[in-house]
Amino acid sequence: MHAALATAIATAALTAAMAAAGTVDASVEPALRALAAELDPRAASALASIDGTGRRLLAARAYLRGSTQMDERWSWSASEAAAFEASPERRALDAAIARVRCVFEAANPGSTLFVNPEFRSLELQLERWNTNDTVGRAGDNLLGAARRMLATPVRRGDGLGHQAELLRQLLLEHQPDPVPTLAAPGLSPHGRMRAIDFQVESAGRIVAGTDSAAVASEWIAAGWKDRLLAAIRSADAGFQGPLATPDEPWHYDFRPEAGQGDAGDDLGCRLAA
């Protein structure tokens, strides 16, 4: 094969691979790496598994903003999740879900609520972050802002420490556009079972699921958003929500300390002792 043609093919393949994995931006990466070195080690490690500068910047923003709460928020390891399975907290969560489901079924004959019983591992969060479209687009926009700030001649002449400080300020002030439909890897409340996604099932089929593109049709027009909310309120079992930004009618935070009521007992939906 002609050498120039071989080079062209190799270059095209590399370009395609980089587009798939997300662009690595040489004007921003050094400052991002300097910033990452100051992050919580768990966050720095997660960043290393994220594809492309844009997605990494977007995650770094979340890690900076959550830096004082990493211990309370960071997703469980497999052994922490196993410990939860054997705990009173697991039984309390199951009882709270059962209570909501019972109230919902009484009000909506023929339908029930499906809940994923598993916590969302860091590995799964990383996999989703690396492939999610809203994260990709918000990352591209954030990368554009970082490039505009750092790629000027005067900034290129700055020391790396100063560039990292400028990048930190940008990340702390930046508002992602669009709003990503995922929490940064490691920081999803699903990683500690502090949030539950309720999906509506009728005749063995999910009729209102967790697809953001189907909120208007499955949840609003079909009325399931209001019906789920009514069951959540009536059950008073510690669920708060739904998540408003982004709009996720299925996503409720679980704060067991908040749900103490006995509403629903007349339906036979008692909380287990």
Ligand SMILES: [Zn+2]
């Ligand atoms: Zn959720």
